[in-house]
Amino acid sequence: xxxxxxxxxxxxxxxxxxxxxxxxxxxxxxxxxxxxxxxxxxxxxxxxxxxxxxxxxxxxxxxxxxxxxxxxxxxxxxxxxxxxxxxxxxxxxxxxxxxxxxxxxxxxxxxxxxxxxxxxxxxxxxxxxxxxxxxxxxxxxxxxxxxxxxxxxxxxxxxxxxxxxxxxxxxxxxxxxxxxxxxxxxxxxxxxxxxxxxxxxxxxxxxxxxxxxxxxxxxxxxxxxxxxxxxxxxxxxxxxxxxxxxxxxxxxxxxxxxxxxxxxxxxxxxxxxxxxxxxxxxxxxxxxxxxxxxxxxxxxxx
Ligand SMILES: Cc1cc2nc3c(=O)[nH]c(=O)nc-3n(C[C@H](O)[C@H](O)[C@H](O)COP(=O)(O)O)c2cc1C
Numbered sequence: 372x373x374x375x376x377x378x379x380x381x382x383x384x385x386x387x388x389x390x391x392x393x394x395x396x397x398x399x400x401x402x403x404x405x406x407x408x409x410x411x412x413x414x415x416x417x418x419x420x421x422x423x424x425x426x427x428x429x430x431x432x433x434x435x436x437x438x439x440x441x442x443x444x445x446x447x448x449x450x451x452x453x454x455x456x457x458x459x460x461x462x463x464x465x466x467x468x469x470x471x472x473x474x475x476x477x478x479x480x481x482x483x484x485x486x487x488x489x490x491x492x493x494x495x496x497x498x499x500x501x502x503x504x505x506x507x508x509x510x511x512x513x514x515x516x517x518x519x520x521x522x523x524x525x526x527x528x529x530x531x532x533x534x535x536x537x538x539x540x541x542x543x544x545x546x547x548x549x550x551x552x553x554x555x556x557x558x559x560x561x562x563x564x565x566x567x568x569x570x571x572x573x574x575x576x577x578x579x580x581x582x583x584x585x586x587x588x589x590x591x592x593x594x595x596x597x598x599x600x601x602x603x604x605x606x607x608x609x610x611x612x613x614x615x616x617x618x619x620x621x622x623x624x625x626x627x628x629x630x631x632x633x634x635x636x637x638x639x640x641x642x643x644x645x646x647x648x649x650x651x652x653x654x655x656x657x658x659x660x661x662x663x664x665x666x667x668x669x670x671x672x673x
Contacts, residue, residue, distance in 0.1 A: 372663040373653055375409070375630055377608050378531050378556050380492045382409040382464055382631060384649045385664055386621070389612050389635030390415055390468035390495060390535075391440065395454040396461065403643040407650075410464035412633060413454065415497045417470050418480045420446035424503070430568050430577035435587020435614065435636055437566050439580040441503045442470050447480045451487040459490045466533065470497040470507055474523050477507075481527050493531025496524060499562035501539055501584050511537040511562075514549035521553025533557040533610065536597075538564050538590075543597045544604035551605045559610035559633065560601055561594045587636040588614040595627050602628025602669055616644070618651045628669045 373384035387410040393399055396411045405411065423443025430437045445453070450467075458465045467484055471477035481494065498511035498520065510516040521534055534550035536543055538561040547558045563584025568577035577583075594613020601609055611629030615621060616637045624632050634645050641647070656664060 373409075373649065373656070375665055377630060378493075380464060380531060384409040384652065385625070385629075385631045386645045386649050386652070387412055387466070387610070387631055387633045388638060388645055389633035390497065391438075392635040392638045395450075395458070396465065397454065397457040399638070399642045400457070400461075404646050406462040407646045408463055409631065409649070410466060410492070411458070411461070412466045412468050412495055413450075413458070414444055415442050415468045415470035415500065416444050416447050416450045416480065417442060418447055418476050418483075420444065420449065425579045427577065427579055428583070430583065432566070432568060432585065432587070432589065434589040435585060436639075437568055437578055437583035437585055438563070439578045439583040441580070442500060447483045451483065451489070455487060455489045464492045465490070466493045466495050466531070467491045468495040468497055468535070470500060472507065472509075474520055477520060478523060478527060481524055485528055491530065493533060493556070494524075494528065495533040495535050495559055496520070497535050497562070499535050499537030499539075501537070501563060501565050501582070508537060508539075511546065512540050514545045517546050518549040518553040521550050521555050525554035531556045533559050535562055536560040536601075537562050538593055538597050538613075542600075544600045547601040547605050551607050555607060557608045557610060557630075558601060558605065559612060560597050561590070561613045564590055564593065586614070588616055590614045591620060595623055598624055598629050599627040599671070618648055618655050621648060621652060622655070622667065625664065625667045626669070626671045628671075630665070630668060
Protein backbone atom coordinates (compact mmCIF):
# COMPACT_ATOMS: atom_id res chain seq x y z
CA UNK A 372 0.00 0.00 0.00
CA UNK A 373 1.41 3.33 -1.07
CA UNK A 374 -1.05 5.57 0.73
CA UNK A 375 0.00 7.72 3.68
CA UNK A 376 -2.29 9.53 6.11
CA UNK A 377 -1.36 12.92 7.57
CA UNK A 378 -3.87 14.44 9.98
CA UNK A 379 -7.19 13.43 8.35
CA UNK A 380 -5.91 13.47 4.82
CA UNK A 381 -4.98 10.43 2.78
CA UNK A 382 -2.25 10.89 0.18
CA UNK A 383 -2.53 8.15 -2.47
CA UNK A 384 1.24 7.80 -2.45
CA UNK A 385 4.09 9.61 -0.66
CA UNK A 386 5.30 11.51 -3.74
CA UNK A 387 4.58 15.23 -4.02
CA UNK A 388 6.06 17.87 -6.29
CA UNK A 389 8.18 20.60 -4.65
CA UNK A 390 7.16 24.23 -4.66
CA UNK A 391 8.56 26.32 -7.49
CA UNK A 392 9.52 23.37 -9.66
CA UNK A 393 6.08 22.41 -10.95
CA UNK A 394 4.38 25.80 -11.48
CA UNK A 395 0.73 25.74 -10.45
CA UNK A 396 0.19 22.22 -11.78
CA UNK A 397 -1.90 23.28 -14.78
CA UNK A 398 1.06 23.84 -17.11
CA UNK A 399 2.65 20.39 -16.65
CA UNK A 400 -0.71 18.71 -16.04
CA UNK A 401 -1.35 18.89 -19.79
CA UNK A 402 1.53 16.50 -20.45
CA UNK A 403 1.57 14.04 -17.56
CA UNK A 404 -0.93 12.05 -15.54
CA UNK A 405 -0.80 14.45 -12.62
CA UNK A 406 -3.53 12.62 -10.68
CA UNK A 407 -1.15 9.69 -10.16
CA UNK A 408 0.95 11.89 -7.86
CA UNK A 409 0.38 11.87 -4.12
CA UNK A 410 0.01 15.60 -4.40
CA UNK A 411 1.15 18.89 -5.82
CA UNK A 412 2.68 21.76 -3.87
CA UNK A 413 2.22 24.99 -5.79
CA UNK A 414 4.75 27.77 -6.26
CA UNK A 415 5.07 30.20 -3.34
CA UNK A 416 2.27 32.74 -3.41
CA UNK A 417 2.56 36.13 -1.72
CA UNK A 418 0.00 38.76 -0.77
CA UNK A 419 0.84 40.94 -3.79
CA UNK A 420 2.21 39.95 -7.23
CA UNK A 421 6.00 39.86 -7.56
CA UNK A 422 8.20 40.13 -10.65
CA UNK A 423 11.05 38.30 -8.95
CA UNK A 424 14.77 39.00 -9.35
CA UNK A 425 16.45 40.22 -12.56
CA UNK A 426 17.91 37.71 -15.03
CA UNK A 427 20.03 35.63 -15.08
CA UNK A 428 18.35 33.87 -12.22
CA UNK A 429 19.09 30.23 -12.90
CA UNK A 430 22.35 28.42 -13.66
CA UNK A 431 23.21 24.75 -14.02
CA UNK A 432 25.78 23.23 -11.66
CA UNK A 433 27.63 19.91 -11.80
CA UNK A 434 24.89 18.05 -10.05
CA UNK A 435 21.95 20.39 -9.74
CA UNK A 436 21.17 24.06 -10.21
CA UNK A 437 21.38 27.50 -8.65
CA UNK A 438 18.29 29.68 -8.68
CA UNK A 439 17.41 33.12 -7.54
CA UNK A 440 13.89 33.42 -8.91
CA UNK A 441 12.98 35.74 -6.05
CA UNK A 442 9.45 34.47 -5.46
CA UNK A 443 8.05 35.67 -8.79
CA UNK A 444 4.31 34.96 -8.59
CA UNK A 445 0.93 36.35 -9.47
CA UNK A 446 -0.22 37.31 -5.98
CA UNK A 447 -2.88 35.62 -3.87
CA UNK A 448 -5.97 37.23 -5.43
CA UNK A 449 -5.07 36.23 -8.96
CA UNK A 450 -4.01 32.80 -7.64
CA UNK A 451 -7.53 32.28 -6.27
CA UNK A 452 -9.17 33.46 -9.50
CA UNK A 453 -6.99 31.81 -12.09
CA UNK A 454 -5.31 28.79 -10.46
CA UNK A 455 -7.69 27.43 -7.84
CA UNK A 456 -10.41 26.39 -10.35
CA UNK A 457 -7.99 23.95 -12.06
CA UNK A 458 -6.52 22.67 -8.80
CA UNK A 459 -9.99 22.18 -7.27
CA UNK A 460 -10.88 19.74 -10.06
CA UNK A 461 -7.81 17.55 -9.56
CA UNK A 462 -8.31 14.05 -8.27
CA UNK A 463 -5.28 14.36 -6.04
CA UNK A 464 -4.28 16.56 -3.12
CA UNK A 465 -2.80 19.98 -3.49
CA UNK A 466 -1.00 22.11 -0.94
CA UNK A 467 -0.55 25.85 -1.27
CA UNK A 468 2.92 27.19 -0.49
CA UNK A 469 2.76 30.66 1.06
CA UNK A 470 5.63 33.14 1.43
CA UNK A 471 5.80 36.48 3.20
CA UNK A 472 7.95 38.92 5.12
CA UNK A 473 5.97 39.72 8.27
CA UNK A 474 3.45 37.87 10.42
CA UNK A 475 0.52 40.06 9.31
CA UNK A 476 1.43 39.58 5.70
CA UNK A 477 1.46 35.76 6.00
CA UNK A 478 -1.83 35.89 7.93
CA UNK A 479 -3.58 38.10 5.38
CA UNK A 480 -2.54 35.79 2.55
CA UNK A 481 -3.76 32.75 4.50
CA UNK A 482 -7.07 34.41 5.29
CA UNK A 483 -7.70 35.19 1.62
CA UNK A 484 -6.95 31.57 0.73
CA UNK A 485 -9.18 30.26 3.53
CA UNK A 486 -12.10 32.41 2.38
CA UNK A 487 -11.96 31.11 -1.18
CA UNK A 488 -13.53 27.71 -0.98
CA UNK A 489 -10.51 25.93 -2.36
CA UNK A 490 -10.00 22.21 -1.92
CA UNK A 491 -6.39 22.58 -0.74
CA UNK A 492 -5.60 20.06 1.98
CA UNK A 493 -3.03 22.30 3.59
CA UNK A 494 -0.46 25.06 3.48
CA UNK A 495 3.29 24.86 3.28
CA UNK A 496 4.73 27.99 4.84
CA UNK A 497 7.97 29.09 3.23
CA UNK A 498 10.22 30.46 5.96
CA UNK A 499 13.34 29.46 4.11
CA UNK A 500 13.75 31.29 0.79
CA UNK A 501 17.40 32.40 0.68
CA UNK A 502 17.01 34.65 -2.36
CA UNK A 503 14.99 37.66 -1.23
CA UNK A 504 14.90 39.60 1.99
CA UNK A 505 11.12 39.15 2.04
CA UNK A 506 11.50 35.37 1.77
CA UNK A 507 10.73 34.56 5.38
CA UNK A 508 14.29 33.62 6.30
CA UNK A 509 14.10 35.94 9.27
CA UNK A 510 11.60 33.44 10.67
CA UNK A 511 13.36 30.32 9.46
CA UNK A 512 16.64 30.94 11.22
CA UNK A 513 15.18 31.80 14.63
CA UNK A 514 13.27 29.30 16.80
CA UNK A 515 11.41 32.06 18.64
CA UNK A 516 10.18 33.66 15.41
CA UNK A 517 9.30 30.26 13.93
CA UNK A 518 7.16 29.36 16.91
CA UNK A 519 5.47 32.76 16.94
CA UNK A 520 4.60 32.68 13.23
CA UNK A 521 3.40 29.07 13.44
CA UNK A 522 1.14 29.72 16.41
CA UNK A 523 -0.34 32.83 14.77
CA UNK A 524 -1.07 30.96 11.53
CA UNK A 525 -2.47 28.02 13.49
CA UNK A 526 -5.29 30.29 14.70
CA UNK A 527 -6.46 30.81 11.13
CA UNK A 528 -6.65 27.30 9.68
CA UNK A 529 -7.56 23.73 10.59
CA UNK A 530 -5.98 22.42 7.40
CA UNK A 531 -2.56 20.74 7.42
CA UNK A 532 -0.02 23.38 8.44
CA UNK A 533 3.50 22.62 7.23
CA UNK A 534 6.51 24.79 8.04
CA UNK A 535 9.21 24.54 5.34
CA UNK A 536 12.65 24.66 6.90
CA UNK A 537 15.98 25.97 5.77
CA UNK A 538 19.26 24.05 5.92
CA UNK A 539 21.07 27.40 6.25
CA UNK A 540 21.00 27.21 10.06
CA UNK A 541 23.18 25.71 12.78
CA UNK A 542 20.60 23.35 14.31
CA UNK A 543 17.63 22.61 12.10
CA UNK A 544 16.15 20.40 14.82
CA UNK A 545 15.66 23.46 17.05
CA UNK A 546 13.63 25.17 14.33
CA UNK A 547 11.59 21.99 13.75
CA UNK A 548 10.88 21.75 17.48
CA UNK A 549 9.76 25.39 17.49
CA UNK A 550 7.36 24.68 14.62
CA UNK A 551 6.00 21.69 16.53
CA UNK A 552 5.56 23.79 19.69
CA UNK A 553 3.74 26.44 17.67
CA UNK A 554 1.19 23.86 16.52
CA UNK A 555 2.46 22.84 13.08
CA UNK A 556 1.10 19.51 11.81
CA UNK A 557 4.21 18.79 9.80
CA UNK A 558 7.57 20.17 8.73
CA UNK A 559 9.16 19.93 5.31
CA UNK A 560 12.93 19.95 4.81
CA UNK A 561 14.91 21.18 3.04
CA UNK A 562 14.76 24.36 1.00
CA UNK A 563 17.85 25.30 -1.02
CA UNK A 564 21.36 25.96 0.28
CA UNK A 565 23.13 29.24 -0.42
CA UNK A 566 25.55 28.85 -3.32
CA UNK A 567 27.31 30.78 -6.07
CA UNK A 568 28.90 30.34 -9.47
CA UNK A 569 31.26 32.49 -11.56
CA UNK A 570 31.61 32.74 -15.33
CA UNK A 571 35.39 32.85 -15.68
CA UNK A 572 35.27 34.39 -19.18
CA UNK A 573 33.24 37.44 -18.15
CA UNK A 574 34.29 37.25 -14.48
CA UNK A 575 30.69 37.86 -13.61
CA UNK A 576 28.55 35.88 -11.17
CA UNK A 577 26.37 33.34 -12.95
CA UNK A 578 23.37 34.63 -10.98
CA UNK A 579 22.45 38.29 -11.03
CA UNK A 580 21.99 38.45 -7.26
CA UNK A 581 25.47 36.82 -6.84
CA UNK A 582 24.13 34.15 -4.45
CA UNK A 583 21.45 31.64 -5.37
CA UNK A 584 19.78 28.59 -3.87
CA UNK A 585 21.53 25.30 -4.67
CA UNK A 586 19.24 22.33 -5.33
CA UNK A 587 19.34 18.93 -7.02
CA UNK A 588 21.27 15.67 -6.41
CA UNK A 589 24.28 17.56 -4.94
CA UNK A 590 22.26 18.44 -1.82
CA UNK A 591 20.71 15.02 -1.15
CA UNK A 592 23.14 13.88 1.58
CA UNK A 593 22.66 17.20 3.39
CA UNK A 594 18.88 16.96 3.09
CA UNK A 595 18.92 13.39 4.36
CA UNK A 596 21.03 14.34 7.39
CA UNK A 597 18.64 17.17 8.19
CA UNK A 598 15.57 14.93 7.92
CA UNK A 599 17.18 12.41 10.25
CA UNK A 600 18.10 15.11 12.80
CA UNK A 601 14.52 16.40 12.72
CA UNK A 602 13.10 12.86 13.05
CA UNK A 603 15.15 12.37 16.21
CA UNK A 604 13.77 15.60 17.70
CA UNK A 605 10.04 15.93 16.89
CA UNK A 606 6.91 13.79 16.90
CA UNK A 607 5.11 15.39 13.96
CA UNK A 608 5.25 14.05 10.39
CA UNK A 609 8.12 15.09 8.11
CA UNK A 610 8.19 15.77 4.39
CA UNK A 611 11.69 15.11 3.04
CA UNK A 612 13.13 16.71 -0.06
CA UNK A 613 16.40 17.62 -1.64
CA UNK A 614 17.84 16.07 -4.78
CA UNK A 615 15.50 13.09 -5.01
CA UNK A 616 15.77 11.31 -8.36
CA UNK A 617 15.07 7.60 -7.76
CA UNK A 618 13.10 5.07 -5.70
CA UNK A 619 16.31 4.39 -3.83
CA UNK A 620 16.50 8.06 -2.83
CA UNK A 621 12.84 8.01 -1.70
CA UNK A 622 13.51 4.95 0.44
CA UNK A 623 16.51 6.62 2.04
CA UNK A 624 14.38 9.61 3.07
CA UNK A 625 11.62 7.39 4.47
CA UNK A 626 14.10 5.22 6.38
CA UNK A 627 15.59 8.43 7.82
CA UNK A 628 12.14 9.41 9.12
CA UNK A 629 10.14 11.06 6.34
CA UNK A 630 6.42 10.32 5.87
CA UNK A 631 6.13 12.00 2.49
CA UNK A 632 8.71 13.24 0.01
CA UNK A 633 8.83 15.93 -2.66
CA UNK A 634 10.60 15.99 -5.98
CA UNK A 635 11.96 19.36 -7.09
CA UNK A 636 14.79 20.03 -9.51
CA UNK A 637 14.46 16.67 -11.27
CA UNK A 638 11.04 17.79 -12.59
CA UNK A 639 12.94 20.06 -14.96
CA UNK A 640 14.76 17.08 -16.43
CA UNK A 641 11.76 14.78 -16.53
CA UNK A 642 8.36 16.34 -15.79
CA UNK A 643 6.77 12.90 -15.34
CA UNK A 644 9.37 11.66 -12.83
CA UNK A 645 6.96 11.66 -9.87
CA UNK A 646 4.42 9.55 -11.74
CA UNK A 647 7.12 7.12 -12.86
CA UNK A 648 8.60 6.78 -9.37
CA UNK A 649 5.14 6.19 -7.84
CA UNK A 650 4.76 3.16 -10.08
CA UNK A 651 8.32 1.96 -9.40
CA UNK A 652 7.80 2.35 -5.66
CA UNK A 653 4.69 0.19 -5.88
CA UNK A 654 6.74 -2.50 -7.66
CA UNK A 655 9.44 -2.27 -4.98
CA UNK A 656 6.92 -2.86 -2.19
CA UNK A 657 5.44 -5.84 -4.03
CA UNK A 658 8.81 -7.42 -4.79
CA UNK A 659 9.94 -7.02 -1.17
CA UNK A 660 6.68 -8.12 0.44
CA UNK A 661 6.22 -4.82 2.23
CA UNK A 662 2.54 -4.24 2.83
CA UNK A 663 2.68 -0.49 3.47
CA UNK A 664 5.26 2.17 2.69
CA UNK A 665 4.57 3.74 6.12
CA UNK A 666 6.09 0.63 7.75
CA UNK A 667 9.48 1.83 6.55
CA UNK A 668 9.36 5.21 8.28
CA UNK A 669 12.41 5.69 10.52
CA UNK A 670 13.48 2.04 10.11
CA UNK A 671 17.13 2.91 9.77
CA UNK A 672 19.29 0.16 11.27
CA UNK A 673 21.89 1.61 13.59
C1 LIG B 1 13.71 27.02 -9.73
C2 LIG B 1 13.29 26.77 -8.30
C3 LIG B 1 12.29 27.53 -7.73
C4 LIG B 1 11.90 27.31 -6.42
N1 LIG B 1 10.88 28.04 -5.88
C5 LIG B 1 10.46 27.79 -4.61
C6 LIG B 1 9.34 28.49 -4.08
O1 LIG B 1 8.71 29.33 -4.74
N2 LIG B 1 8.99 28.21 -2.80
C7 LIG B 1 9.64 27.26 -2.03
O2 LIG B 1 9.24 27.03 -0.87
N3 LIG B 1 10.67 26.56 -2.54
C8 LIG B 1 11.09 26.81 -3.80
N4 LIG B 1 12.14 26.09 -4.32
C9 LIG B 1 12.84 25.07 -3.48
C10 LIG B 1 12.31 23.67 -3.76
O3 LIG B 1 10.93 23.56 -3.47
C11 LIG B 1 13.09 22.63 -2.93
O4 LIG B 1 12.95 22.91 -1.55
C12 LIG B 1 14.59 22.59 -3.25
O5 LIG B 1 14.82 22.84 -4.61
C13 LIG B 1 15.22 21.24 -2.86
O6 LIG B 1 14.65 20.16 -3.56
P1 LIG B 1 15.27 19.58 -4.94
O7 LIG B 1 16.72 19.40 -4.71
O8 LIG B 1 14.52 18.30 -5.19
O9 LIG B 1 15.00 20.62 -5.98
C14 LIG B 1 12.55 26.29 -5.65
C15 LIG B 1 13.56 25.53 -6.23
C16 LIG B 1 13.94 25.74 -7.54
C17 LIG B 1 15.02 24.88 -8.15
